[in-house]
Amino acid sequence: MSRTDVLLRVDDLTVSYGNIRALKGISFDVRDGEIVTLIGANGAGKSSALRAVSGLIPFSGRILYGDRDLSRIPPDGIVRLGIAQVPEGRGIFGNLTVFENLRLATWQRKNKAEVAKDFERVFGLFPRLNERKDQMGGTLSGGEQQMLAVGRALMSRGQMMLLDEPSMGLAPVLVRDIFHTLAEINQAGTTILLVEQNAYMALHIASRGCVLETGSIVLSGTGRELLGNPRIKEAYLGG
Amino acid sequence: MTYLLQQALNALQLGSIYALIALGYTMVYGILTMINFAHGDLFMVGAFLCFVAATYLKLSFVPSLLLSMAGVALLGVVIEKWAYKPLRQAPRVSAIITALGVGIFLENFTLALCPYPKHIPPLIAHEMWSFGGVSISSLQILIILLSILLMILLDFIVRRTMVGMAMRAISWDKTIVPLMGVPVDRVISITFAIGTSLGGAAGVMYGLAYPVIDPYMGIMVGWKAFISAVVGGIGNIRGAMIGGFILGGVEILVAAFLPSTYRDFVAFAFLLVLLIFRPYGILGKPHPQKV
Ligand SMILES: Nc1ncnc2c1ncn2[C@@H]1O[C@H](COP(=O)(O)OP(=O)(O)OP(=O)(O)O)[C@@H](O)[C@H]1O
Ligand SMILES: [Mg+2]
Numbered sequence: 001m002s003r004t005d006v007l008l009r010v011d012d013l014t015v016s017y018g019n020i021r022a023l024k025g026i027s028f029d030v031r032d033g034e035i036v037t038l039i040g041a042n043g044a045g046k047s048s049a050l051r052a053v054s055g056l057i058p059f060s061g062r063i064l065y066g067d068r069d070l071s072r073i074p075p076d077g078i079v080r081l082g083i084a085q086v087p088e089g090r091g092i093f094g095n096l097t098v099f100e101n102l103r104l105a106t107w108q109r110k111n112k113a114e115v116a117k118d119f120e121r122v123f124g125l126f127p128r129l130n131e132r133k134d135q136m137g138g139t140l141s142g143g144e145q146q147m148l149a150v151g152r153a154l155m156s157r158g159q160m161m162l163l164d165e166p167s168m169g170l171a172p173v174l175v176r177d178i179f180h181t182l183a184e185i186n187q188a189g190t191t192i193l194l195v196e197q198n199a200y201m202a203l204h205i206a207s208r209g210c211v212l213e214t215g216s217i218v219l220s221g222t223g224r225e226l227l228g229n230p231r232i233k234e235a236y237l238g239g
Numbered sequence: 240m241t242y243l244l245q246q247a248l249n250a251l252q253l254g255s256i257y258a259l260i261a262l263g264y265t266m267v268y269g270i271l272t273m274i275n276f277a278h279g280d281l282f283m284v285g286a287f288l289c290f291v292a293a294t295y296l297k298l299s300f301v302p303s304l305l306l307s308m309a310g311v312a313l314l315g316v317v318i319e320k321w322a323y324k325p326l327r328q329a330p331r332v333s334a335i336i337t338a339l340g341v342g343i344f345l346e347n348f349t350l351a352l353c354p355y356p357k358h359i360p361p362l363i364a365h366e367m368w369s370f371g372g373v374s375i376s377s378l379q380i381l382i383i384l385l386s387i388l389l390m391i392l393l394d395f396i397v398r399r400t401m402v403g404m405a406m407r408a409i410s411w412d413k414t415i416v417p418l419m420g421v422p423v424d425r426v427i428s429i430t431f432a433i434g435t436s437l438g439g440a441a442g443v444m445y446g447l448a449y450p451v452i453d454p455y456m457g458i459m460v461g462w463k464a465f466i467s468a469v470v471g472g473i474g475n476i477r478g479a480m481i482g483g484f485i486l487g488g489v490e491i492l493v494a495a496f497l498p499s500t501y502r503d504f505v506a507f508a509f510l511l512v513l514l515i516f517r518p519y520g521i522l523g524k525p526h527p528q529k530v
Contacts, residue, residue, distance in 0.1 A: 054418060079420030091415035093408045104404050108420040156420050 007032040007160060007191050008053070008083075012061035015048045022048040024215040025061060030160070035182070035192040037202040037223070039236060040212030046195040047088050049212075050162045053193075054078055054085045065160070080108050084158035088165055090149040094138025098129055101137050101148055105155040114157070122151040125181060143174040150181065160191045167198040179205055199236035203227045211236075241372035246495050247488075252379050252448065254487025255386030259441035260464030261471065261479035262393060263434035269410040269474040270430045273331070276338035277318060279461015280345040281435045285311045285442025286452040287349055290359045300362040307443050308436040315435025316428050324424075342457075349454040356451040363447065382444045389437060390480055396433065397476055406430055410474060459503070463490075466510045472523020481521060 008030040015023040023045045030036045038046050052059040055075040063070040065081055073081070084105075093101050102122060106115045123130035126147040132140060140148060146166055153161050163182070167175040175198065183205050186192050196202035203209050203223040211219040211232065219226065226232050260282050267275045288310045292303035322341050326334045366377040397403035405426045408416050416423050445460065446452045463486055471482025486506060493505045519525055 056414075056417065074422070075417030076420050076422040079418065085418045087415055087418055091412060091418065093411045093415070095407055095411045096404060100404050100407075104401070104408055104416075104421065105419045107401060107405070152419070 005032045006030070007034075007066065008193065009064040010049070010053070010061070011064070013049065013052060013063065014060045015045070015052050015057060022215055023052070023059075026210075026212070026215070026217045027061075028210050028217065028220065030191060030193050032159075032191055033186075033189070034208065035186050035194060035206045037194040037196055037206040037209040038212055039196050039199040039202055039209060041197065041235075043214070044212040045215045046212055047164050050085060050087075050164050050193070050195055053083065053162060076108070079156055079158065082157075082159040083162065084153035084156045084160070085162040086149045086153045086164060086166060089168070090145045092137040092140065092145045092148055094136060096137055097134050098137060098140070098148055099133045102129075102152055102155050105152040109157065115155070118155055118157060122154050125154075125184070126151055142169050143171070143177075146170060146174070146178055147181075150178070150185075154185065154190075158190070160193065161185070162193045162195075164195045165197060166194070167196060167201060175201060197236075199232065200227075203232075242495075244373045246491050248373065248375060248379065250488040250491040251484070252382050252487070253491060254484035255383050256441045256445050256448075256460075256483075257464045257467045257486050258480045258483025259386050259389060259437045259444075260460065261467035261483045262390070262476065263438040264465050264468040265471070265473055265476060265479040266406070266430050266434035268468070269476075270406055270413075270427055271323070271327070272474075273323065273334050274338065274465070274473075275323075275434075276335065276461075276465075277342035277345060278435065278438055279457035279464065280342040281311050281315055281457070282438040282442040282445070282461060282464075283349065283452070283454060283457030284314060284345060285439030286359070286446035286456065287353065287357070287442075287454075288439065289362075289443040289446055290357050290452060293360050293362055294357075303362060304440060304443050308439045311439030311442070312432040312436035315431040315438075319428065319431045324427075342461075346454045346457070353454065356453040358451055359443075359446045361447070378448055382448060385440070385444065389440060393433065393437065394476065402426060402429055463506060466506065470510060470513055470520055472520030475520070475522040478520055478522035485521075 006029045010029065011027050012025045013023055013027070014021065014025050026049065028036070038049060040046050048057065051057045053063055053070065055070065055073055055078045065083060068081060070078060096104065102119065109115055128144055129147055129151055132144065137145070137148065150166065166178050170178065179201050182192060182194070194202055194206060203226050206223040208222050209220065209226045210217045211226070219229065219231070260278065263278045264275060267273060285307045288307040289303045292298045292306045298306065318341055322337050323334060326337055363378050363381055368375050397406060405416065405421045408419070409423060409426060413423065464483065467482035467486045468479045469482070470485055471478025471480070489509050490502050490506055493502045
């Protein structure tokens, strides 16, 4: 695959919860090796888009990963295809140790030697997790939980990582660290689809971005274009 | 003293049966926050399967036990798939009613096939040993050791294996588990299979230890095992084991010092009092429930 190949193509994606239409036919794509970000305010439909890609909720429209149609594939099948998600609020299992949280994400993987290598990689990226290996997930600080959530997504060894507001609730310095790590992970070959309210940080590391407002994409462009766009400045970057 | 020791031994025997059954309640609750009220009847089916295996198939103890456990496990998985799974999003009370209905179905289905109480042939050579006045039978030793072995095995599965890890993760937050690549429905099936097979094993042992088996034998024993699970902290595996032995102990003590008709009244009163002081049971913790 060359670097400009489309890895994920979302076409006319519509998601409804009962009568509420959370996504009203959005289309975007993510090329292999890119970081693409979806930004938008509360309730814009960002999480719904990621949930649809991960197979957690029914949708209409089309989602293609490579040339695979993702409709009707159950969530565990989507992970097997190579898409890992860091969910909103991190979703750490508080009753499992840090090590177990990571290990659970290797459910699909058979090659023990490679799994061991990935443990090393994750502990290399986040030495703090190694120190707290046997501690319960629920006892970690917010920042550590976020590291664990990202580490877990790495353990499933996907080609693509979806992240739902990784900066949520973190101090600015931690946010910078996390985004720095994401850029590193991306450099090492993982394609990233990043959902954020922290538009400034997200657009900084993203090659491209889409702005979501009440279920529709109202703007899209390269990260730099969007950062310079007056409308974005006013609405998302605090003037 | 010897009297007390003798009673302690009896308590251990009864307690291990309650504990095994309680594990089934607690495992299913842990993973689905649902009480499988048909579980006591699955225990009964275990006893009847052993009766069939021993009487008609002429199998010895170990094959009879394995056949009963496997049969009950299969039944448990089928019940979950057909009766409970369609109701996962339904109001809690629908699932409870369904479970009770499944239980009544199992009782009456068994009654239709076996209208009269049955007797499992003695699969274990009966021997008695006496130590300073305390006597113990081969069957008692078997029940206690086998139960403990099964509990150790379960504890190992839950604490050390991937499936066990997935069960614990599901009990924390079911919505996140699929994102780990874990097929949640399969883990739920495995949980039902393991939990109900332990109930089946308890049915076999109970059927060997007590003279007759009948289609309604699971009701009272099931309730008591359920109490054990609640006493230990429903959803907590070690709690269910502890609760089983506590309830066995309470019952034997009551029967030893009070008229035997007091037994169940005291057992249930014990539950009520304990829950006033420890609403989550002995090892249970209030869990930050996610919506
Ligand atoms: N399970 C649900 N049932 C009903 N409505 C829902 C459900 N989940 C989301 N919604 C609605 O769908 C819309 C989009 O929600 P979504 O969670 O995708 O937004 P979001 O952009 O991720 O918001 P936030 O930044 O607050 O996380 C919202 O109006 C929300 O109220
Ligand atoms: Mg969201």
